[in-house]
Amino acid sequence: MRGxxxxxxxxxxxxxxxxxxxxxxxxxxxxxVMTLGALAPPSVSAAGRPxxxxxxxxxxxxxxxxxxxLASVQDRDGRTRTYTAGVGDLxxxxxxxxxGQVRIGSNTKTFVAVVVLQxxxxxxxxxxxxxxxxxxxxxRGEGIDGRHITVRRLLQHTSGLPDYSNHxxxxxxxxxxxxLLDTALQHPADFAPGTSxxxxxxxxxxxxxxVQKVTGRPLAEEIDRRVxxxxxxxxxxxxxxxxxxxxxxxxHGYLRDAPDGPLRDITEIDPSWGWAAxxxxxxxxxxxxxxxxxxxxxxxxxxxxxxMRTTVPAEATFxxxxxxxxxxxxxxxxxxxLSWGHGxxxxxxxxxxxxxxxxRATNVAVTMQLTDEAGRRSLERAVDTALCR
Numbered sequence: 001m002r003g004x005x006x007x008x009x010x011x012x013x014x015x016x017x018x019x020x021x022x023x024x025x026x027x028x029x030x031x032x033v034m035t036l037g038a039l040a041p042p043s044v045s046a047a048g049r050p051x052x053x054x055x056x057x058x059x060x061x062x063x064x065x066x067x068x069x070l071a072s073v074q075d076r077d078g079r080t081r082t083y084t085a086g087v088g089d090l091x092x093x094x095x096x097x098x099x100g101q102v103r104i105g106s107n108t109k110t111f112v113a114v115v116v117l118q119x120x121x122x123x124x125x126x127x128x129x130x131x132x133x134x135x136x137x138x139x140r141g142e143g144i145d146g147r148h149i150t151v152r153r154l155l156q157h158t159s160g161l162p163d164y165s166n167h168x169x170x171x172x173x174x175x176x177x178x179x180l181l182d183t184a185l186q187h188p189a190d191f192a193p194g195t196s197x198x199x200x201x202x203x204x205x206x207x208x209x210x211v212q213k214v215t216g217r218p219l220a221e222e223i224d225r226r227v228x229x230x231x232x233x234x235x236x237x238x239x240x241x242x243x244x245x246x247x248x249x250x251x252h253g254y255l256r257d258a259p260d261g262p263l264r265d266i267t268e269i270d271p272s273w274g275w276a277a278x279x280x281x282x283x284x285x286x287x288x289x290x291x292x293x294x295x296x297x298x299x300x301x302x303x304x305x306x307x308m309r310t311t312v313p314a315e316a317t318f319x320x321x322x323x324x325x326x327x328x329x330x331x332x333x334x335x336x337x338l339s340w341g342h343g344x345x346x347x348x349x350x351x352x353x354x355x356x357x358x359x360r361a362t363n364v365a366v367t368m369q370l371t372d373e374a375g376r377r378s379l380e381r382a383v384d385t386a387l388c389r
Contacts, residue, residue: 052389056382057085057364064375066366067263068096068251072284073386074292074361080285086367088251090263097249099283101235102365103271104351105344107287108238108280109204111223113155113327114294116207117304118226120151124214127152127307134210138181143189151210153193154203155326156312160191163200168273174241175273180205197324199317201277204327208276219276231293236282244268246281251367253348263368266348278346287353288361291341294328295355309340319380331380335388345369352379354387362386 057069068086084096119125131139131146131154139146144161153159164184168175184202191198208219215222220238228236235248245268254263271279282290293299300308311323311330318324321332330338331354339354341363350370353363364382 053081053083053382053386054085056385057083060364060366060378060382061086064366064370064378066368066370066375067254068367069364069382070096070098070100070102070251070284070366071362071364071382071386072099072288074285074288074359076359078359080288082285086251088367090252090254091265096251099235099285101246101248101250101281101283102349102351102367103246103253103344103346104280104282104287105274105278105346105349106201107282107342107344107351107353108274108276108278110294110327110342111227111280111290112204112207112211112219112276113308114299115211115219115222115226116151116155117300117308117326119211119214120307121301121304125151125210131206131210134213135206138209139185139206141185141188143192144185149193151207152307152326154207154210156197156324157199157203157314158194158197158312159200159203160189160193160196160198161200161202161206162187162190163202164205165201165273165277172270174270175275177205177209177275180273180275181209197312197314199314199324201274204277205275211276223280227290227299231289231298233282233286233290236280236286236290238280239271241272242270244270253346254368255347256368256371269347271346274346278344284351284353284363284365287341287351287363288355291353291355292359292361295340295357319377333388334384339383339387350376350379352376352383354383356387360387 053071053073057071060066060069067090068088071083072080074080082099084098086096088094088096116125120127128150131149149159162184164180167183211219211222223238252265252267255266256263297305308326308328311325314322314324318329323330328340329342330340333339337356339356341354343352347369349365349367351363351365355361362383364379366379370376
């Protein structure tokens with residue numbers, strides 16, 4: 001998720017609807033104004049040697065004010081180094097868990113897109129079939145008609161569907177997927193299907209509902225069976241209804257309601273408002289494994305992977321040179337070539353990453369949802385530094 005006030009759970013510049021209003025949850029603990037740089041130890045790599053990645057993480061903590069930063073970097077030969085910087089819990093001063101779990105926001109979209117495209121490869125979903133083929137009569141509204149929106153347009157954000165995450169209330173609670181869709185359908189379309197591009201979390205709620213209708217199984221089970229277990233992601237899961245915790249060692253996530261306001265601990269929160277657009281939990285290393293396996297053809301047949309990598313311009317949301325495929329984002333690297341990934345934003349956490357066709361992969365997470373462009377660009381530069389070193 002991204003977007004905070006800008007809406008969006010997943011884009012590097014606009015992740016899943018950040019419902020900042022809802023982030024004033026009663027359980028949030030005000031930490032108070034602190035000098036994070038003074039509290040944060042320097043970053044540490046597995047090898048114990050300072051390098052450019054460590055310096056980039058230190059800068060995220062010192063200059064961008066994030067309580068903690070974590071990274072996992074995989075080289076062309078599959079060797080991995082993990083890094084941490086900052087403080088894992090501001091209340092206790094505890095260390096950042098190495099390769100700790102975080103909420104990955106809109107990276108969830110790529111998992112959902114993989115499941116949809118697997119079903120396309122199996123002949124169970126048509127990429128250019130309409131939403132009404134699978135959910136007849138469900139999608140209707142002002143300028144909205146499921147008979148004219150294809151599955152491809154959902155996955156590529158060219159449907160024109162309004163983003164539900166811009167219109168949720170202030171309460172942090174459980175949201176059923178249909179409730180999220182109904183919220184979106186109360187608002188007019190952004191444009192006619194196929195005539196433009198705009199990031200909308202509603203697209204992936206619908207994609208998730210189609211998966212459930214076609215398979216007869218919960219989306220979480222399909223993601224677990226088809227992706228997580230298939231490639232051995234040991235620290236990745238889709239939280240069950242009502243599960244507001246993070247299962248394994250993790251850094252705490254924080255929210256700042258105003259630029260000069262105190263940090264609030266927002267680690268425990270019901271993530272259901274993200275659902276197929278941004279509910280999952282993972283680690284940097286698992287995300288590297290996932291995107292590397294995807295690019296290597298271990299999750300999709302070649303025809304469906306080629307469709308996934310067929311992109312349209314997405315610079316307005318993701319920055320210069322960015323293009324969006326079917327749940328997959330490409331960005332040009334300063335050292336040449338492209339990185340493929342997604343990124344995610346969710347209250348308390350922000351993640352960026354990418355993988356290359358020659359086997360490199362990097363994911364970086366910080367423990368504060370970034371609400372300004374400068375902070376997001378700093379996080380993206382840290383990824384570029386790791387991929388290009």
